[in-house]
Amino acid sequence: MTNLIDIPLATASQILPLHILLPLLLAIICFLVKSSSIVKWLSIATGILHLLFALVLVSLAVSQNGAVFTYSIGGWDAPLGISLILNAFSAIVLLMTATISLAITIYSGHYFKDVEQARRFWPLWWLLNTALCGIFLSGDLFNLYVMLELMGLSGVSLIAINKSQSAIKAAYQYLLVGLFGSLLFLFGVALIYREYGLLDLSMLAATAQGSLLTKCALGFMSLGLILKTALYPLHFWLPDAHASAPAPVSAALSALVLKGTFYILFMLWFSVLTPATTFLGASIIGAFGAIAILWGSVKAFTTDKLKLLVAYSTVAQVGYLFILFPLMYQYPTKTLGAAAYFIVAHACAKAAMFMAVGNIQRVAGHDDIKRLSGIASHMPLSIFIFAIAGVSLMGLPPSGGFIAKWIMFESALETKQWWWIIFLVVGGLLSASYLFRVLNLAFTTPTVEHQVHVSSSAEGGLLSALVLAVITIVIGLNAMWILDIIDIGLVTSTLGTDK
Amino acid sequence: MWINLMFDCLLVVLILVLATGALFSTNVFTGIVLFISLGLAVTIAWIRLNAIDVAIAEVTIGAGLTGALFLGAWKRLEIKKRLQNSINITETKND
Amino acid sequence: MQAELYSVCGVILFALGLIAFLVKSGVFHKVLALNVMGIGVFMLLLATSAFYPNAIDPLTHGMVLTGIVVAVAGSALALNLATQIDLPLQSDEMK
Amino acid sequence: MINAHDSTSLKNRYVFIIIMAISMLAGCVIYALLQTPAPQNIMYDLVQANIQQSGVTNPVTAILLNFRAYDTLLEFAVFFCVSIASLPYLDAGVSDSSDLETQDAPLFSLVKVLAPLTILLAGYMLWVGSFKPGGAFQAGALLAGCGLLLTLSNVGVTRMNGFWWRSIFSMSLIFFILVIGFSYLHSHTFLMYPTTLSGRLILFVEFAATFSIAATLYLCYLSVRGKVSQGAHRAS
Numbered sequence: 001m002t003n004l005i006d007i008p009l010a011t012a013s014q015i016l017p018l019h020i021l022l023p024l025l026l027a028i029i030c031f032l033v034k035s036s037s038i039v040k041w042l043s044i045a046t047g048i049l050h051l052l053f054a055l056v057l058v059s060l061a062v063s064q065n066g067a068v069f070t071y072s073i074g075g076w077d078a079p080l081g082i083s084l085i086l087n088a089f090s091a092i093v094l095l096m097t098a099t100i101s102l103a104i105t106i107y108s109g110h111y112f113k114d115v116e117q118a119r120r121f122w123p124l125w126w127l128l129n130t131a132l133c134g135i136f137l138s139g140d141l142f143n144l145y146v147m148l149e150l151m152g153l154s155g156v157s158l159i160a161i162n163k164s165q166s167a168i169k170a171a172y173q174y175l176l177v178g179l180f181g182s183l184l185f186l187f188g189v190a191l192i193y194r195e196y197g198l199l200d201l202s203m204l205a206a207t208a209q210g211s212l213l214t215k216c217a218l219g220f221m222s223l224g225l226i227l228k229t230a231l232y233p234l235h236f237w238l239p240d241a242h243a244s245a246p247a248p249v250s251a252a253l254s255a256l257v258l259k260g261t262f263y264i265l266f267m268l269w270f271s272v273l274t275p276a277t278t279f280l281g282a283s284i285i286g287a288f289g290a291i292a293i294l295w296g297s298v299k300a301f302t303t304d305k306l307k308l309l310v311a312y313s314t315v316a317q318v319g320y321l322f323i324l325f326p327l328m329y330q331y332p333t334k335t336l337g338a339a340a341y342f343i344v345a346h347a348c349a350k351a352a353m354f355m356a357v358g359n360i361q362r363v364a365g366h367d368d369i370k371r372l373s374g375i376a377s378h379m380p381l382s383i384f385i386f387a388i389a390g391v392s393l394m395g396l397p398p399s400g401g402f403i404a405k406w407i408m409f410e411s412a413l414e415t416k417q418w419w420w421i422i423f424l425v426v427g428g429l430l431s432a433s434y435l436f437r438v439l440n441l442a443f444t445t446p447t448v449e450h451q452v453h454v455s456s457s458a459e460g461g462l463l464s465a466l467v468l469a470v471i472t473i474v475i476g477l478n479a480m481w482i483l484d485i486i487d488i489g490l491v492t493s494t495l496g497t498d499k
Numbered sequence: 500m501w502i503n504l505m506f507d508c509l510l511v512v513l514i515l516v517l518a519t520g521a522l523f524s525t526n527v528f529t530g531i532v533l534f535i536s537l538g539l540a541v542t543i544a545w546i547r548l549n550a551i552d553v554a555i556a557e558v559t560i561g562a563g564l565t566g567a568l569f570l571g572a573w574k575r576l577e578i579k580k581r582l583q584n585s586i587n588i589t590e591t592k593n594d
Numbered sequence: 595m596q597a598e599l600y601s602v603c604g605v606i607l608f609a610l611g612l613i614a615f616l617v618k619s620g621v622f623h624k625v626l627a628l629n630v631m632g633i634g635v636f637m638l639l640l641a642t643s644a645f646y647p648n649a650i651d652p653l654t655h656g657m658v659l660t661g662i663v664v665a666v667a668g669s670a671l672a673l674n675l676a677t678q679i680d681l682p683l684q685s686d687e688m689k
Numbered sequence: 690m691i692n693a694h695d696s697t698s699l700k701n702r703y704v705f706i707i708i709m710a711i712s713m714l715a716g717c718v719i720y721a722l723l724q725t726p727a728p729q730n731i732m733y734d735l736v737q738a739n740i741q742q743s744g745v746t747n748p749v750t751a752i753l754l755n756f757r758a759y760d761t762l763l764e765f766a767v768f769f770c771v772s773i774a775s776l777p778y779l780d781a782g783v784s785d786s787s788d789l790e791t792q793d794a795p796l797f798s799l800v801k802v803l804a805p806l807t808i809l810l811a812g813y814m815l816w817v818g819s820f821k822p823g824g825a826f827q828a829g830a831l832l833a834g835c836g837l838l839l840t841l842s843n844v845g846v847t848r849m850n851g852f853w854w855r856s857i858f859s860m861s862l863i864f865f866i867l868v869i870g871f872s873y874l875h876s877h878t879f880l881m882y883p884t885t886l887s888g889r890l891i892l893f894v895e896f897a898a899t900f901s902i903a904a905t906l907y908l909c910y911l912s913v914r915g916k917v918s919q920g921a922h923r924a925s
Contacts, residue, residue, distance in 0.1 A: 014877075014879075017879035017880075021866070021869070021879075024762075024766060024862065024866070025866060027766075027769070028769075028859045028862055028863060031769075031773060031858075031859055032852070032855060032856060032859060034852075071879070073758075073759045073879055073880050074755065074756065074758060074759070074878065074879070074880040074881045074882075075876070075878045075881040076739070076755075076756050079731055079732065079735060080732070080735045080736070080739060080756050081756050081757065081759075082757055082759045082760065116777075120773065120777060123769075123773050124770065124773055124774070127766060127769070127770050127773075130763075130766060131763075131766075134763065142657050142660075142760065143759065143760055143763070146660065146760050146763045146764060146767070147763065149664050149667075149668065150763055150766055150767050150770060153667065153668065153671060153767060153770050153771060153774070154770045156671065156675075156774070157770060157771075157774035160675060160774070161777075163678075163777065165679065165680060168675055168678050168679055169679055171675055172672065172675040172676055172679060175668070175671060175672050175675060176624055176628075176672065179628050179668045179672065180615060180628065180631075183628060183631045183632060183635065186632075186635050186661065187608055187631075187634075187635050187638075190604075190635050190638045190639045190642070191638070191718070191722075193639065193642060193654070193657075193728070194601070194638065194639075194642045194722065194728060195725050195728060196728055197642075197651075197728030197729050197730065197731060197732065198731075199653075211721075211725070212717075212720075212721040213718075213721040213722065213724070213725045215721075216717060216718050216721050503596075504595060504596070504599075507596055507599055508599065511599060511600070511603040514603060514607070515603065515606060515607070515610075518607055518610050518611075518630050518633075521626055521630065522610055522611065522613075522614035522618070522623065522626060522627055522630060523614065523618075527622045527623070530622060530623065530626055531622065531626070534626050534629065534630075537630070537633070541633055541637070544600065544637065545640065547596075548596075548600060548640045548641065548643070548644050549643075549644070549647065549650050550640050550643075550650075550654075550655050550658070551822035552655055552659060552747075552749045552822040552823070552824065552827075553636070553640065553655055553658050553659060553662070554822075555814075555822060555823065555827045556659050556662050556663075556826050556827050556830070557662060559827055559830035559831055559834065560662055560663065560666050560826065560827075560830045560906075561629075561633075561662050561666070563830065563834060564666060564830055564833060564837075564906055564910070565629065565665075565666050565669055567834075567837055567910055568666075568669060568670055568673055568909060568910055568913050569622065569625075569626075569669075569673070571673075571910055571913045571914035572621075572622075572673040572674075572676065572677050572913045572914070573622065574914065575677050575913070575914055575915050576621075576677060579677075597727070598722075598723060601722050602719050602722070602723075605715055605718050605719050606715060606719075608715070609711050609712065609714070609715035612711050613707060613708055613711050616707050616711075617704050617707055617708075642728065645727035645728070645730070646727075646730045646733065649730055649733040649734075650733065651730060651732045651733050652732070652733070652736055652748035652749045652751070652752050653732045653736070653752055653757075655749045655752070656749055656752035656753045656757060656760075659753065659826060660753070660760055660761070660764050662826075663764055663767075663768070663826055663902075664764060664767055666906070666909075667767050667768055667770075667771045667905075667909075670771055670906075670909035670910075671771050671774055671775070671909075673913045674775055674778055674912050674913050677913060678778060
């Protein structure tokens with residue numbers, strides 16, 4: 001680690017554009033090359049390379065005491081050109097994205113048996129990765145809009161790759177919601193540009209005021225992004241979209257795409273347009289988050305499809321993310337760690353869970369929860385992954401989800417907003433109840449008619465899901481890893497500390 | 500000077516009327532045709548705002564190709580509907 | 595004055611599109627509403643650069659060009675998916 | 690939420706609430722807009738100061754393909770994404786839709802004149818983009834319009850799933866990445882063109898982009914319109 005300190009920041013920043021170029025290049029190659037095995041191995045290799053780049057960036061960020069990397073594209077500095085920014089928070093999210101997308105890449109290599117589907121999947125999957133990395137690196141409002149559109153359109157196309165009627169309907173609805181949300185965001189961008197004549201995020205952070213127009217702009221942008229992140233009253237599109245997509249796509253949508261839009265929202269509120277935010281607004285968002293936890297959990301408990309259950313659990317977990325808003329408003333230094341922790345823990349757990357469920361669905365041929373009794377004896381690995389990921393979702397120790405909720409407890413107590421604690425506890429109990437409902441059934445002896453026949457090679461592709469599930473436990477045991485990076489970052493980063 | 504402003508006002512009114520017509524017409528075809536005319540009116544507005552590049556793009560992409568896409572999709576759904584109606588005569592009678 | 599006029603027109607267009615998107619059902623009206631909302635945003639952006647008629651800000655033009663192209667891409671995909679959906683869903687199309 | 694099929698009275702109330710809420714919101718935004726003074730105009734001066742080094746003299750082209758070329762790269766990626774998504778819905782060989790567009794002699798002779806003209810105009814648009822309004826998007830749209838005319842007058846189209854068509858769809862991105870790689874060797878900065886060559890490199894990218902955009906827009910039209918089966922005609 002010592003020799004890393006010697007690398008000048010400018011040289012280290014050279015890696016930043018590669019995070020966008022590499023997936024983009026691979027998308028083109030996957031589109032042009034016919035052989036699916038070449039595409040598969042090339043994708044896995046690129047995924048590993050991508051993860052290495054992200055690791056280098058994070059270790060650089062740590063060794064340089066949380067320095068903020070910036071990179072002016074084309075050598076044109078900020079107001080004229082576009083710059084890429086990476087701080088400690090986005091470095092963690094970027095590392096998470098690289099890890100999970102590698103896991104999903106490996107899983108997809110096993111998942112897609114149909115050649116036609118696989119050929120449609122790979123280029124779109126890499127375009128989605130381009131957009132995700134672009135969002136976490138972007139330092140420009142209009143660039144964020146283009147990234148949002150790229151992410152939305154590639155996500156829609158990924159849902160529709162199996163061309164079934166239900167998938168096309170879900171994709172169509174998701175597309176309308178996505179375009180609508182992006183347009184609301186763009187309207188906010190136009191209002192901001194009307195007031196400040198600027199698009200660069202760090203320059204906006206320095207000049208933004210709490211004027212009425214900025215408040216309106218923030219309101220429209222937040223509305224669009226909340227719609228895309230599926231907070232409670234605007235979550236109606238999520239269960240269909242996430243449940244009717246192929247399993248790797250559901251995993252990516254739940255674990256990564258929602259985090260992309262949430263990241264933008266979080267950044268706008270707490271680092272760019274902070275003067276325009278109010279505690280009332282943050283509390284309202286937090287209240288909807290609390291309702292989302294209850295509503296999502298109840299729906300997850302009553303649904304009878306396994307994939308829908310996981311999708312509704314995402315609705316509930318998104319609620320926790322929004323409870324962070326009022327806490328963050330009052331106590332940013334502490335809550336930022338909780339946000340990073342929650343994002344990483346939920347993303348890993350949900351991706352692993354969707355992969356396990358996708359495997360169960362494919363092997364059993366359906367995902368009716370009632371007909372899955374006794375599945376544990378046939379597919380022990382899938383159920384094991386489901387259980388470990390479930391531990392993190394419930395927030396039981398030792399898991400990443402537990403640490404995240406623990407920090408949220410602390411900052412809720414510290415800022416005397418004890419009422420959020422009720423929702424945290426109740427949400428944990430509810431998620432325990434719907435997850436144990438599945439696990440309980442999985443371990444009971446099946447009746448004869450519901451017997452599932454499973455071949456021995458059914459769980460081959462689950463290694464990556466297992467790794468993700470283990471990660472959720474590991475980050476729970478070594479809580480200091482992520483928190484340290486965030487704390488180092490807070491010293492220099494603008495996020496959360498300015499104003 | 501005031502004549503320019505008058506023209507702008509008239510143009511804005513025209514654009515708003517066309518937009519309302521396109522969005523709230525009950526007939527889909529009328530809506531699409533009004534939308535294409537809206538694209539053309541907006542092109543004039545872009546010229547008034549000194550945005551010639553955008554005006555060219557709007558007239559070719561915004562009005563022209565988007566309009567063609569809408570009309571193509573409309574035609575396709577029309578034929579599909581006719582096909583379905585003639586096949587499921589009983590169903591249409593029940594409706 | 596011109597800039598204010600077109601800004602207000604842009605906001606009204608956006609609001610009209612917003613209302614239509616939420617109120618109207620049916621594929622074509624939804625996509626039309628999205629397009630009108632887009633035009634509203636573009637008009638707001640271009641009106642911003644009209645505050646300085648002698649020193650036009652080319653960045654807004656660039657943004658609007660990008661926006662127009664992205665909008666047509668989105669509309670094309672939406673219409674494409676909509677035409678793949680089997681008919682019963684769109685029975686309210688031709689009222 | 691989106692497809693509200695409620696009873697009429699409930700729906701009317703819902704519509705009324707939406708209209709009132711949005712009107713109030715719009716009124717608030719308009720009020721805020723009219724109160725806000727004009728923004729500072731820093732971009733104009735910056736663009737004027739740097740346009741010499743951008744390689745083109747049309748400021749909009751300079752913004753799109755040099756200062757903010759990153760946005761344009763991603764926009765090409767958006768187009769690429771749409772072409773991948775639309776390809777599976779395109780039935781190979783769309784030329785046999787004779788029941789829909791009947792061979793129309795006056796239209797056909799008109800198209801025979803119009804098509805070369807459109808192509809010429811597109812070429813002019815592309816070339817003129819570096820110093821006057823115009824550029825790849827406009828040229829690409831014109832070319833796509835030309836293809837559309839040909840389809841309407843029932844001139845056959847080859848299947849678009851082949852390797853060559855696919856390379857045309859990705860051509861804008863491939864050429865852009867080539868240019869990025871080439872200029873990286875030169876300047877060691879992502880997307881910084883060597884100053885002496887930048888005009889030519891921009892034209893190079895725009896040239897490729899024109900074809901990709903045209904092909905993608907044309908593909909969108911074909912897949913949206915679909916191959917209307919002969920059965921449709923017979924049934925009606």
